[in-house]
Amino acid sequence: MxxxxxxxxxxxxxxxxxxxxxxxxxxxxxxSTPAQASNCPTPQTVGGWALPKGAYICQLGYSTVMYDGRIHVFLVGTDWTIYHTWQTARSAPFVNHWTSLGGKGISEVKAYESTYLSRKILEVNVQGTDGNWWCKDYNYRVVGGWWPSQTGWRRCNF
Known part of the structure; x- marks a missing residue:
């Protein structure tokens, strides 16, 4: 054709x-394409533990949350994708990499512990390039952990 x-x-x-x-x-x-932004290197440490090297959008910052006794860090990378790293165990070092959670964000990643069906979950929210808020959650008792998937997001209900 x-x-x-x-x-x-x-x-x-x-x-x-x-x-x-x-x-x-x-x-x-x-x-839409996000406006030009400054890139920052990831902090060297969080909670006294070394973080994996990387870079993020300075204006959006990064988020930390304690979940299951471990620190989790979330940020929007320089490619506007959402990334996550976490401590391997309580009072232990972080994994040595940043894991992509997919999606494209234009806001600080909001992360917090909440309860769903009497289980503690890790809820993550970010504003997408379409202006909508997108959510996902993690419950370490679920194999694979993330819902709807490792890189998938669902529209938030708020």
Missing amino acids: IARFKAGFGRSTVAKALVAALVGTAAVFGI
Whole structure:
């Protein structure tokens, strides 16, 4: 189909049409590019324990929360993706990497412990590039842990 389309128009016309279609599609789905922001190196330590090296969007900061007796740290990376690291056990070092939780955020990541069906869970919220708030939760008793998935998010109900 593209070959037939290209036959009737010049390459620059095709390129312009494709760009216009992509931009139009992005606008319909609320996809936007975040404004320019400064990058900061991750803090060297949190709670006296060394963090894995990385970088985040300075203006958005990072969040820490105590869950299951361990410190968890969340931030928006320089690619606007949400990342997480955690202590391997109580009073122990952090894992040696940042794990992607997927999604794209334009706000500080909010993380807190809450209760769901009498179980303690770790709830995480962030404002997406579409302006909506997105949520996920973790309950360490669940294999894989994250709901709806490791990199999936659901719209918040608040």
